[in-house]
Amino acid sequence: MSRYDLRFVGATSLPSRLSDFELDQYFRLSRTDITALNNNFRTTHRAGAAIFLLFLRNASRSLDLSVPVPRALLRHVGIALGLSTPTLASLRAMYQRPQTLYAHQAWAKSYLGLGDIDQSASSTLEEYLNAHAEEVTSVDELVTSAELWLHQHRYLIPSERAVRDLAFRCYSAAEQAIYRVITTVIHRDTLDRCREAVFKVREGNAYTVLDWLKTPPKGHGPTTLDETLDKISFLKELNVHAWALDHVPLEKQRGYSQHIQHRRPAKSRQIRSIAATIELVFFLRITLFELTDSAMYQSTRRVAGFVRNAYQKAQSAKATTAIAYRDRCLSIRDILQQQNRSAEERLADIATLLSDIGDSPSRSHAAEMRSMLVNDAGRVRTLLKALHSVDFEGVKSDPNLQNLATLRDFYDCRQTELPEDQIVPVKSTWRPLVEATDRKRALQALEVATIMELGKGLRRGSISIPHSLSYRERDRLLIDPVEWGQERARHLAMLNLPEHPHEFLASLLNTIKAGLAAVSEAMQDEMLHIDDAGLLHLQRLEALPEEPEPRKMIGLMFRQIGDVQLPELMLEVDAHTNFSEILLGRRAYTEQELIALYAALIAHGTEIDAKGVASMTPQLDPVEVNMAMRTLETQGRLRSANDRIVDFQMRHEIAKHWGSGESASSDMMSLDASRHLWNARVDPRRRTHAVGIYTHVHDRHGIIYDQPIVLNERQAGAAIEGVVNYNDSSDRVRLQLLSVDTHGYTNVAMAISKLLGFDLCPRLRNLSERKLYLPRRMEGPTDLKRALANEVSLTAIRKGWDQLLRLVASIRSGRVSATVALQRFGSAAQGDPVHRAADHLGKLLRTLYLCDYMTNVEFRREIHTILNRGESVHQLQRAVYYGRVPPERGRRTNEMIAISGSHVLLTNLVIAWNTHKMQETVDRWQRAKQPVEETWLRRIGPAHFSHINFRGTFKFSVGRYADALLQPRTTPLRDRA
Known part of the structure; x- marks a missing residue:
């Protein structure tokens, strides 16, 4: 069932305003319904019975009899039944006899198959909530889960108090179980020591250790890294890294952890309960994990800085050498032109001029860079010593791990030279520097070689960090080997993949043969040609004929829609979707709480900070905005709210003209940021510091997934992660095609995406990537020979097939994210059997894709259209967030996720509101017999923003939608049959 379909579940009344769209989606009477009503009720009571039926179907709870039924619903029911109904009435007023009212309510329950929950079902529900309580983070979420379970299993939802009491009991039981595990793993004295250490005031400072731990990294310089490593050392002194709590869901x-993160330390210190102990333990543990990941990222940035500095010095040295070479040549020419001197004298002068040139051959640019890095080994040594507090683990035979241990021993002994007889396993490129006669310089070369290889080892998984989230041991990331052996068949059935690779490869190769034949035929038709370098060139796509009608129609449509203020837009969409209920975990109690939530969305999703939004919103204090901003950092709520808005937008009939629902595009949009932000990098296009937001845009325009990422890194993992997240819901049309640009794909990514059940379709920028790869012994058409590369090893695919399936199953089951998986098994893992199998399989899949891309013009046009649609949504995103991320924001991972999610939610609000208004306009035109061609509707879209005022004074007229958005102050007693 769609997330949007669930918005009325558990409600006791309906909002006074219901749109035609909502009536059509929720309150449509089928022919069977109308027949049953006509056969069972007299004309005078038919409308009341219909309202009972419609409300119970949507809410699974009896309607409050004293609340007036919405006028639009009364009119809608009257039209459907052919009756004259009152314009304003409650159900109690529509019935003269209470017995008749209760009888009709009982009939509606029976007709819908709804029954009161019995003891057996109650026990089943309690078991479900006990299991679900291990994952949710609040009682409110558990209440919602209970209501949804009852709705889906056709039970009437009991009173709110009964459901909440049950949810609280299950949540408390789960909390008690976690507390028992904690006290088993951690001694009581250790817990007391941790509490005392965290809440005491730091020496030389006016704030507590807890404040210090909660402070995110400020920048990416040495001071920030040192402070991060100091925090890691402090937490390890408390033995946090040894707490075995992995079986508690992350x-x-x-x-x-967020509970204590969002609370003032003084308030946390006053609380002494089981929950407070659990919060403290998990805060310390999650903080250690995140600080470790942050330290590794900052270390990588510093190493990149070393390399960049060495590159610049090597370039400068190369330029100096070139100038010196030219000066020598000019001097030799001058000597040769001195005709008044003898040849012997001139040769002697030339020999003197060249006497300082050594016999050693010239070095490559890479060798010059390595030499420059060794000259800068002082900073490298400082970094290696700082990383002493991090526990690096891995395969004992890993050479880099051995070198790390060797260097640690040298530092402990204050050794400054590499012993002559010391054998160190380094790459051949570093061997000349490590074996140099200058043993001090040899030690410096070993340090540089170690720090350069450390990052690669972490990325490919040969080196791991146990107290980390992103760099854990590979077997902890993937499905356990024993579990994989037992559950392999079940996972393969879910993935719809064969147990052995023969069947999969045979079908793939047959399809490739047909694709190559189509490419050969296209060459004969001069649709493409191969140049002397063996690269394929395509003809440009012809532009579609200009159609003025859609352009005129969209202009007229938005003139009729008119201008709108952002607050009014947010309120109207919230009234249709109740996304605020998801963000808060319940309906807002007061107007002030709801307005603070909207302000927090604006503060996170635009460049305006909390103080700025509060000053633009009457009667709102910055403290209220800051508290609401922390609420938005609750894991998963922004994603769920976005899903509900997108579901609402896609339900409109006009959206079905824009796409089939089976394709999407993904790309990154950069937000300008301060250069002092630790995770900001330089955008190569605009040459400004920025952070990235990676978004997936559905072919019906809505943004279905977002993820903050770091600029200048491969985006293939994020691209796959978005599709896996979207396809994980069984109530949607699954995505079959994802269009990306060159940065969003690799050969490994193409293989993993195909095994996950969808196609990764890149628009390739480089012609060199358009080679057609085939197995080593496979023959292709003769006229394509120059473009073919027989480099694919089927043996490598077969050898790595089982572990490749294990990796894919781990992604599909949510054990590991695709982003982390692609980092571990990407280019850094070259030589690994899993990477080799995925890389070779990806080359075959890329060949098949290119055959379709080159020969099917409509397919190529579709890829470009979907990508261009994503770019149009990016323009709207930039209108929403046109400034820069200030240095004090986005430092914490949760805060960056909240910025990304809030920004996307505001964008989706605009798209959904535009779609809804466009649908209303089209319906109005059709009722007026004004011609609207379907081909015109396909050529327009909802990513317009010129009519929306995103700034100014924010006035939220909550009173107009209070009955739809606010929780009633008192829960009325409901009449029950």
Whole structure:
């Protein structure tokens, strides 16, 4: 069932305003319904019975009899039944006899198959909530889960108090179980020591250790890294890294950690309960994990800085050498032109001029860079010593791990030279520097070689860090080997993949043969040609004929829609979708709480900060905005709210003209940021510091997934992660095609995406990537020979097939994210059997894709259209967030996720509101017999923003939508049959 379909579940009344769209989606009477009503009720009571039926179907709870039924619903029911209904009435007023009212309510329950929950079902529900309580982070979420379970299993939802009491009991039981595990793993004295250490005031400072731990990294310089490593050392002194709490779900740990993160330390110190202990333990543990990841990222940035500095010095040295070479040549020419001197004298002068040139051959640019890095070994040594507090683990035979241990021993002994007889396993490129006669310089070369290889080892998984989230041991990331052996068949059935690769490869190769034949035929038709370098060139796509009608129609449509203020837009969409209920975990109690939530969305999703939004919103204090901003950092809520808005937008009939629902595009949009932000990098296009937001845009325009990422890194993992997240819901049309640009794909990514059940379709920028790869012994058409590369090893695919399936199953089951998986098994893992199998399989899949791309003009046009649609949504995103991320924001991972999610939610609000208004306009035109061609509707879209005022004074007229958005102050007693 769609997330949008669930918005009325558990409600006791309806909002006074219901749009025609909502009536059509929720309150449509089928022919069977109308027949049953006509056969069972007299004309005078038919409308009341119909309202009972419609409300119970949507809410699974009895309607409050004293609340007036919405006028639009009364009119809608009257039209459907052919009756004259009152314009304003409650159900109690529509019935003269209470017995008749209760009888009709009982009939509606029976007709819908709804029954009161019995003891057996109650026990089943309690078991479900006990299991679900291990994942959720609040009682409110558990209440919602209970209501949804009852709705889906055709039970009437009991009173709110009964459901909440059950949810609280299950949540408390889960909390008690976690507390028992904690006290088993951690001694009581250790817990007391941790509490005392965290809440005491730091020496030389006016704030507590807890404040210090909560402070995110400020920048990416040495001072920030040193402070991060100091925090790691402090937490390890408390033995946090040794707490074996992995079986508690990570999201549950994050939820408890956020509770203490969002609370003032003085308030946390006053609380002494089981929950407070759990919060403290998981705060320390999650903080250690995140600080470790942050330290590794900052270290990588510093190493990149060393390399960049060495590159610049090597370039400068190369330029100096070139100038010196030219000066020598000019001097030799001058000597040769001195005709008044003898040849012997001139040769002697030339020999003197060249006497300082050594016999050693000239070095490559890379060798010159390595030499420059060794000259800068002082900073490298400082970094290696700082990383002494990090526990690096891995395969004992890993050469880099051995070198790390060797260097640590040298530092402990204050050794400054590499012993002559010391054998160190380094790459051949570093061997000449490590074996140099200058043993001090040899030690410096070993340090540089070690720090350069450390990052690669972490990325490919040969080196791991146990107290980390991103760099854990590979077997902890993937499905356990024993579990994989037992559950392999079940996972393969879910993935719809064969157990052995023969069947998969045979079908793939047959399809490739047909594709190559089509390419050969296209060459004969001069649709493409191969140049002397063996690269394929395509003819440009012809532009579609200009159609003025859609352009005129969209202009007229938005003139009729008119201008709108952002607050009014947010309120109207919230009234249709109740996304605020998801963000808060319940309906807002007061107007002030709801307005603060909207302000927090604006503060996170635009460049305006909390103080700025509060000053633009009457009667709102910055403290209220800051508290609401922390609420938005709760894991998963922004994603769920975005899903509900996108579901609402896609339900409109006009959206079905824009796409089939089976394709999407993904790309990164950069947000300008301060250069002092630790995770900001330089955007290569605009040459400004920025952070990235990676978004997936559906072919019906809505943004279905977002993820903050770091600029200048491969985006293939994020591209796959978005599709896996979207396809994970069984109530949607699954995505079959994802269009990306060159940065969003690799050969490994193409293989993993195909095994996950969808096609990764890149628009390739480089012609060199358009080679057609085939197995080593496979023959292709003769006229394509120059473009073919027989480099694919089927043996490599077969050898790595089982572990490749294990990797894919781990992604599909949510054990590891695609982003982390692609980092571990990407280019850094070259030589690994899994990477080799995925790389070779990806080359075959890329060949098949290129055959379709080159020969099917409509397919190529579709890829470009989907990507261009994503670019149009990016323009809207930039209108929403046109400034820069200030240095004090985006430092914490949760805050960056909240910025990304809030920004996307505001964008989706605009798209959904535009779609809704466009649908209303089209319906109005059709009722007026004004011609609207379907081909015109396909050529327009909802990513317009010129009619929306995103700034100014924010006035939220909550009163107009209070009955739809606010929780009633008192829960009325409901009449029950």
